[in-house]
Amino acid sequence: MSDLGAIIRSMIAQEGPMSLERYMGLALGHPRHGYYMTRDPLGASGDFITSPEISQMFGEIIGVWCADYWARMGAPGRINLVELGPGRGTLMRDVLRAARVMPGFSQAINVQLVEMSPVLRVAQKETLRDAGARIEWFHHFGELPPGPAIILANEFFDALPVRHFVRTRYGWRERVVGLGAGDGLSFGVGPSNISALRVLAPEGSIIESGAIGQRLMTEIARRLVAEGGVALAIDYGYAQTALGETLQAMRAHAYVHPLREPGEADLTTHVDFAALARAARSVGARVHGPVTQADFLLGLGMAARADALKRAAPPARGPVIESELRRLTAHSNDEAVDACRASGMGSLFKVIAVAGSGDVAPAGFEKAENP
Ligand code: SAH
Numbered sequence: 001m002s003d004l005g006a007i008i009r010s011m012i013a014q015e016g017p018m019s020l021e022r023y024m025g026l027a028l029g030h031p032r033h034g035y036y037m038t039r040d041p042l043g044a045s046g047d048f049i050t051s052p053e054i055s056q057m058f059g060e061i062i063g064v065w066c067a068d069y070w071a072r073m074g075a076p077g078r079i080n081l082v083e084l085g086p087g088r089g090t091l092m093r094d095v096l097r098a099a100r101v102m103p104g105f106s107q108a109i110n111v112q113l114v115e116m117s118p119v120l121r122v123a124q125k126e127t128l129r130d131a132g133a134r135i136e137w138f139h140h141f142g143e144l145p146p147g148p149a150i151i152l153a154n155e156f157f158d159a160l161p162v163r164h165f166v167r168t169r170y171g172w173r174e175r176v177v178g179l180g181a182g183d184g185l186s187f188g189v190g191p192s193n194i195s196a197l198r199v200l201a202p203e204g205s206i207i208e209s210g211a212i213g214q215r216l217m218t219e220i221a222r223r224l225v226a227e228g229g230v231a232l233a234i235d236y237g238y239a240q241t242a243l244g245e246t247l248q249a250m251r252a253h254a255y256v257h258p259l260r261e262p263g264e265a266d267l268t269t270h271v272d273f274a275a276l277a278r279a280a281r282s283v284g285a286r287v288h289g290p291v292t293q294a295d296f297l298l299g300l301g302m303a304a305r306a307d308a309l310k311r312a313a314p315p316a317r318g319p320v321i322e323s324e325l326r327r328l329t330a331h332s333n334d335e336a337v338d339a340c341r342a343s344g345m346g347s348l349f350k351v352i353a354v355a356g357s358g359d360v361a362p363a364g365f366e367k368a369e370n371p
Contacts, residue, residue: 001183004033004263009179017178017188020247021212024161027262029116035263036117036159042087047251047266050155051234051293051345052091055324057309059094061300062232065363066095066150067102069230072360073148075104079229080149081133082112084141085156087120089113089127095152096131111135112144141219148228148356151220157276158235158268160213164245165197167205172197175206177259185259199243206245210272214279217354221285224356231354232362237271239290239350246270273352280354288353288365294329294346296364302329 001009008026012018028035041047051058070079083092092111099105111133115121121137128135138144164175171193180186199207220231249258251265258267273290280287289296306325310318330344353362 002033002261002263004030005183005185005261007033008177008185008262009183012177012179012185017176017190019163019190020175020177021161021163023177023185023259023262024267027265027267028159028161030263033263035266036120038119038263040088040119040123041266048253050087051328051349052094052154053088054327055321056094057302057305057321057324058297058328059091060098060305061297061302062091062152063095063098064101065232065300066152067099067105068363069150069360070105070108071102072362073228075108076148076228077108078110078147079105079108080112080144080147081109082114082144082149082151084114084151084153085159086113086115086124087155089124091152091154092124093127093131096128096133106133109133110147112138112149114138114141114144141216144223146227149224149231150229151224151231153231153233153235155235155268157210157213157217157233157271158237159266160210160216162208162210162212162247162269164247165194165207165209167201167203169203171195172199172207180259185262187259201243205243207243208245208247208269208272210269210275213271214275217276217279218283221280221354221356222283224354225284226356228356230356230360230362232351233271233276233354234293234296234349234351235271235273236268236345236348237273237290237350239273241272241274271350273350276352277354286355286358286361288355288362289368290350290352291365291368292331292347293349293351294331295367296351297329297346299366300364 042053043049086092113124115137116139165172166175166189168189173193174190176188176190177185178188246269247258249256249265249267256265277287306321309321329346331347
């Protein structure tokens, strides 16, 4: 058992079983032993890989999207370019480079990064050292200074803790983490019924609820409505709220049990985009999408970008660029293969934009049912 596993066991021994939300919060964010607090998890030698780490084209397309939205807003003289959970800083580096094509945009930007991990902050400083932008770091979204903002979040909402509710023969009860056999941890259910949950479902059903992510989305939307701007969230997720749980743990590009080694494996869930959209609309923001990552990136010209890169690169790079394009945009429904993100992120990943004003629509959502 990991160091954090021993700490969690003693907490449970003293206080009783804990909610999954608390467990995930500790596993990912415990100040000394949390998964994100102690390591850089990204890349071939880490536990998982993300779109900006697969190809520069991802950040470039998003950079042009940001500059375009800024122009559609009427090119305000100052704009906060915010990223939530910037990882190694790769997306922001590529965004800033691509955004230079829009006259005046680079000069208007203040970059603000919301990052809880000290290790990743160091990586971000290094990656962005020569980016030629003013950059500030924050721990929480609520600490950001006022002003219109363009907010980016790639694979951020999937890292926020969730709660599970289990339909027992007595009613809905919260799924909890308790002491298991030996020195392990195990899932159980809490002692009392959650009477506010009135969903009809057979015994054994599970509801996954991302209240932390929804509250954050409400906060983002409220701010965009008040100050102007847009948020773009990209994640592995689904478009309609549904029964069932999607918690998964990943270590070294393979799935492991989520209670096995807390602090040593990444924990994520698939994002409920319908719930995020409801959270944003509840305070008056305009929601665009979700659309698939493939529709979003190809609609904004990623195939042409790949061709341009291929023309400028040595011939041997051509097939590499082609395979990066495929990984980011190919449709795949094979979740098992997807652990390696090799088989295509095009349809499993989705994109949503939340605009503070109905007057300024973002590019890339023409195929959405609610453009
Ligand atoms: N966006 C990056 C990294 C995704 S991993 C990419 O696409 O490569 C998730 C990121 O969110 C990491 O940087 C992690 O440290 C950060 N993070 C996770 N939970 C957080 C929280 N509650 N507050 C701030 N940052 C968080």
